[in-house]
Amino acid sequence: MMVSKMELLTAKLFVFCCLLGGAICADAKLRIMPEEQSGVYRRALGKPSIFTCIADVEIPDKVAEFRWWWPDMKPIEPTDSRVEIMKDTLGTLTLVFSSVQEEDLGTYRCTATYALNQQLTANFTLRAFVPITFDDAPEYQFAVKGTDSKVKCSVKADPPPIVDWKKDHAAIQTNAHIVVDNDGILIRNVQESDEGVYTCRVRVQDLGTVEERHIKLEVQEKPVIISDPVELEGVEEERVTFQCLATGKPAAEYEWVGVRHQELFDSPRYTVDKYKGTLTIDALKPEDSGTYRCTARNTAGFDTVTSRLFVVTKPVIEEFINITSQVGANAVLTCRASGDPAPDIVFHKDSVREPFSPQGSQQDTRIFTDQRKDGRVTVAQVKVADLLRTDDGLYKCIAYNKRTRTELDGHLTVEFPPTFANTPMKEQWAWDGNPKNLSCLAEAIPNATITWFIVNHPVEIPVYPNNPDPNIVQYGFQSNSSLQVRAVDITYYRAYKAVATNKLGTAEHLIYLREARKPGQILQVIVQEKTATSISYRIVGPMDDGGLPLKGYVVQYREDRTVGWDEHTSVIKTWPVDQYVFIIEGLEPLHTYYIRFAAENDVGIGHWAFERPETMPRRSAPEPPLILSEAYNGVANTPYPDRFELRWSVPQDNGERIEAFEISYAPVRNYTIHKGAQEVFEWESIGQALEEEKPLGEPRHVLRNLVPGTYYRVEIRARNAIGKSQPAQIIVRTSPIPGDSSSYDLMRGESFQSLPMLIVIIAVVLLLILLFVDVICCKINQMGILWAITHKLCHKKKSRESLVKTGNNDASIHEKQPLADDNGYRQHSHIVVPETMKVNGNGNKNGHGQARDSEV
Numbered sequence: 001m002m003v004s005k006m007e008l009l010t011a012k013l014f015v016f017c018c019l020l021g022g023a024i025c026a027d028a029k030l031r032i033m034p035e036e037q038s039g040v041y042r043r044a045l046g047k048p049s050i051f052t053c054i055a056d057v058e059i060p061d062k063v064a065e066f067r068w069w070w071p072d073m074k075p076i077e078p079t080d081s082r083v084e085i086m087k088d089t090l091g092t093l094t095l096v097f098s099s100v101q102e103e104d105l106g107t108y109r110c111t112a113t114y115a116l117n118q119q120l121t122a123n124f125t126l127r128a129f130v131p132i133t134f135d136d137a138p139e140y141q142f143a144v145k146g147t148d149s150k151v152k153c154s155v156k157a158d159p160p161p162i163v164d165w166k167k168d169h170a171a172i173q174t175n176a177h178i179v180v181d182n183d184g185i186l187i188r189n190v191q192e193s194d195e196g197v198y199t200c201r202v203r204v205q206d207l208g209t210v211e212e213r214h215i216k217l218e219v220q221e222k223p224v225i226i227s228d229p230v231e232l233e234g235v236e237e238e239r240v241t242f243q244c245l246a247t248g249k250p251a252a253e254y255e256w257v258g259v260r261h262q263e264l265f266d267s268p269r270y271t272v273d274k275y276k277g278t279l280t281i282d283a284l285k286p287e288d289s290g291t292y293r294c295t296a297r298n299t300a301g302f303d304t305v306t307s308r309l310f311v312v313t314k315p316v317i318e319e320f321i322n323i324t325s326q327v328g329a330n331a332v333l334t335c336r337a338s339g340d341p342a343p344d345i346v347f348h349k350d351s352v353r354e355p356f357s358p359q360g361s362q363q364d365t366r367i368f369t370d371q372r373k374d375g376r377v378t379v380a381q382v383k384v385a386d387l388l389r390t391d392d393g394l395y396k397c398i399a400y401n402k403r404t405r406t407e408l409d410g411h412l413t414v415e416f417p418p419t420f421a422n423t424p425m426k427e428q429w430a431w432d433g434n435p436k437n438l439s440c441l442a443e444a445i446p447n448a449t450i451t452w453f454i455v456n457h458p459v460e461i462p463v464y465p466n467n468p469d470p471n472i473v474q475y476g477f478q479s480n481s482s483l484q485v486r487a488v489d490i491t492y493y494r495a496y497k498a499v500a501t502n503k504l505g506t507a508e509h510l511i512y513l514r515e516a517r518k519p520g521q522i523l524q525v526i527v528q529e530k531t532a533t534s535i536s537y538r539i540v541g542p543m544d545d546g547g548l549p550l551k552g553y554v555v556q557y558r559e560d561r562t563v564g565w566d567e568h569t570s571v572i573k574t575w576p577v578d579q580y581v582f583i584i585e586g587l588e589p590l591h592t593y594y595i596r597f598a599a600e601n602d603v604g605i606g607h608w609a610f611e612r613p614e615t616m617p618r619r620s621a622p623e624p625p626l627i628l629s630e631a632y633n634g635v636a637n638t639p640y641p642d643r644f645e646l647r648w649s650v651p652q653d654n655g656e657r658i659e660a661f662e663i664s665y666a667p668v669r670n671y672t673i674h675k676g677a678q679e680v681f682e683w684e685s686i687g688q689a690l691e692e693e694k695p696l697g698e699p700r701h702v703l704r705n706l707v708p709g710t711y712y713r714v715e716i717r718a719r720n721a722i723g724k725s726q727p728a729q730i731i732v733r734t735s736p737i738p739g740d741s742s743s744y745d746l747m748r749g750e751s752f753q754s755l756p757m758l759i760v761i762i763a764v765v766l767l768l769i770l771l772f773v774d775v776i777c778c779k780i781n782q783m784g785i786l787w788a789i790t791h792k793l794c795h796k797k798k799s800r801e802s803l804v805k806t807g808n809n810d811a812s813i814h815e816k817q818p819l820a821d822d823n824g825y826r827q828h829s830h831i832v833v834p835e836t837m838k839v840n841g842n843g844n845k846n847g848h849g850q851a852r853d854s855e856v
Contacts, residue, residue, distance in 0.1 A: 028057040028114045030122035042129040042207065049097045053110035053122055060091035065113040068095045071106025102128065130158035132202045132211040142218040143190040144300045151217055153200035154183040159207065166199040195219040222301035223248035231308045234284045235404040242307055244277035246296035253297055259290030284311050315339035315399035317408040324413040326504065331384045333410055335397035342373045343399040345380035350394035356382055387414050417505030418444035429516035429547050430487045431603050438483040438511040442500030450481040455495035455510065485513055519599040519606035520544035528581055532589035532619050532655030537582045541599055548601040550577045555584060557595040589619045589655040619655035621723035625716050626651065627730050634731055641708035641735045647700045648716060656720040661694045665703055665714045683713055683731060709736030
């Protein structure tokens with residue numbers, strides 16, 4: 001290194017100064033940061049560390065040859081990969097360890113030259129320490145209840161550490177239950193109360209370090225199977241489920257081992273739920289019978305239990321043969337079935353629920369059963385004595401063992417001779433050569449063959465095409481047969497005989513073919529009602545219906561008597577025969593019609609009768625409507641307190657179209673009048689009558705805003721351009737409101753006349769009682785109203801006017817106008833009693849006495 005003359009001169013001058021003032025140079029030194037009085041530094045292996053050498057001099061730029069030395073006295077070069085040399089400022093030199101290793105341990109030296117001739121040195125010793133390390137201290141540990149268990153906390157550190165324990169933040173001391181060891185704490189006879197969070201705290205005093213490990217201890221219990229061993233019965237081809245339940249902590253998982261000591265897993269026939277402990281076996285087979293073992297297992301241990309399975313084999317009905325026998329004979333149905341165990345067998349008829357018993361059925365002692373078993377096979381019989389036709393049918397053989405059953409149907413056929421018991425036809429009617437069928441049903445087993453005869457002719461009617469008479473043709477030859485006869489002349493109206501034959505016998509049935517006629521004359525025609533445009537009749541039918549039921553009555557009418565009765569000059573109308581009133585409508589007022597009547601059946605219209613002229617009256621006001629609302633004892637009760645639906649039928653208009661219906665209604669009350677020895681109820685209006693109008697249309701109208709619990713007289717009139725009809729009326733009672741004392745049942749005698757009298761009697765009685773009490777108080781206790789009045793009169797010199805004034809308490813009457821609803825009909829919300837209708841206490845209608853208002 002070349003030193004300039006100026007630098008050399010400066011150095012010499014500095015040395016000279018140092019010689020003159022040695023104190024300044026003597027203070028120059030090196031020191032290690034961080035400072036450690038002992039000069040020994042402990043660092044963790046594998047951790048980075050830094051050391052700084054600082055020159056404490058007056059002139060930092062006079063420090064030269066500044067460097068670090070390895071413990072083996074070799075200089076540390078900047079290119080060394082193990083460390084890094086950093087020179088941050090003048091007078092400082094930093095040694096950086098990126099990761100302290102064991103080969104780095106030793107004494108390091110920092111040197112420098114100050115002012116060219118003063119050597120400065122500083123040393124430090126690097127030693128390693130082992131940090132607190134938890135070798136075996138899991139954060140989650142478990143102990144088994146009832147055993148000795150250790151909570152493990154194994155640590156290492158250099159310098160040696162101190163370990164103490166806490167449980168749930170409370171210090172733990174060694175005792176008979178808990179022993180503190182170097183590698184943990186030993187808990188004897190672990191209980192549930194030992195569960196909690198344990199803190200393992202490790203301290204190194206020399207280093208001033210501390211570490212904690214929180215260990216959660218779970219106290220576990222070995223599984224204990226609480227479900228009892230079972231012996232299950234399963235049915236072949238069906239399903240069975242084993243249930244295994246165990247206590248334990250944590251919850252156990254379950255394993256199942258089968259009859260062949262193989263572990264069972266989920267498969268097409270086996271389903272194992274390892275969390276719920278169930279084993280389900282589908283489509284059971286006989287070889288599934290045997291022992292099954294359940295194991296409940298958790299981290300604390302395991303428990304096992306065994307169960308048995310017996311597979312019941314379904315019964316198999318091997319034989320149940322249909323049989324045939326005759327009426328009156330005996331029959332035996334045999335059923336053979338097998339199974340494991342051998343099944344029992346019962347029988348019952350398909351139409352009877354109760355099975356047959358060995359002693360005979362309660363309904364029929366002719367039928368009884370028996371059975372015998374041989375190993376896995378059962379043979380049973382049902383025996384029927386004296387067979388009846390009703391014994392024919394299906395019989396069920398039911399084989400069952402324990403929880404399974406099998407059914408099979410067998411048929412008992414009971415043969416019997418033919419019978420025509422279910423052939424209703426005894427006669428048939430024909431006319432004008434129309435073909436008619438003579439039908440019969442022959443019941444028989446085996447089926448009967450049917451032949452037809454003409455009565456009193458021994459030869460059977462030949463079958464087509466061998467029959468020479470085309471007017472008689474047979475259809476059907478077994479069971480159900482018909483003989484079609486076309487009566488072209490009177491010789492065909494005779495008796496015909498059907499003969500049914502099978503191997504057990506013969507039966508005969510007669511059917512008469514009779515000639516039908518038109519009905520006779522109608523016996524009577526009565527005019528029921530005549531209006532300007534219609535006539536209503538009642539008709540009494542003919543004595544002779546012609547052999548066939550009447551299907552109607554026919555009326556024919558015309559205006560011109562001089563013309564004939566043809567379709568161009570007359571009108572024909574037909575009515576069903578079951579009507580009560582027969583009406584001709586659409587007639588013209590003041591016209592005369594000629595009318596005749598006849599009865600009709602399938603043959604045709606009978607003889608005409610009762611030809612008569614009918615002259616129609618002139619056009620007039622309509623007939624009265626017919627009110628359809630139902631009334632009981634003359635009163636129609638509505639279920640509503642404030643409305644009533646009025647329904648009616650539209651009457652005859654008497655030649656002029658009906659324009660509208662006028663409806664009026666007013667509140668009424670009833671009173672009793674004596675007619676001789678009889679009492680008669682009469683109705684009397686007590687309020688203003690309101691009117692509403694309903695145009696021609698649907699014949700119904702709702703009256704609204706009525707008073708609850710009140711009787712009304714409702715009248716309806718039909719109106720046309722000529723005038724109004726007579727009124728049709730009905731008395732209506734609205735439903736009272738529960739708890740409303742303002743409504744009265746007039747039909748039971750609670751009339752408007754009795755209420756004021758009752759109020760007056762009650763008021764008089766109350767006044768008399770109060771006066772009696774006041775007199776007693778005045779005489780005995782010198783108290784009361786009388787005493788106060790007499791006391792004041794005696795102590796005053798002048799009389800005063802009476803302070804008591806009587807007043808009239810008559811209720812005021814408020815008139816309210818009718819309202820209008822959405823249809824324009826007048827409505828009302830109040831009904832006001834007129835002055836002339838006020839009733840005094842004696843029930844007289846005059847202007848005196850106390851009046852009672854009826855406000856609606």
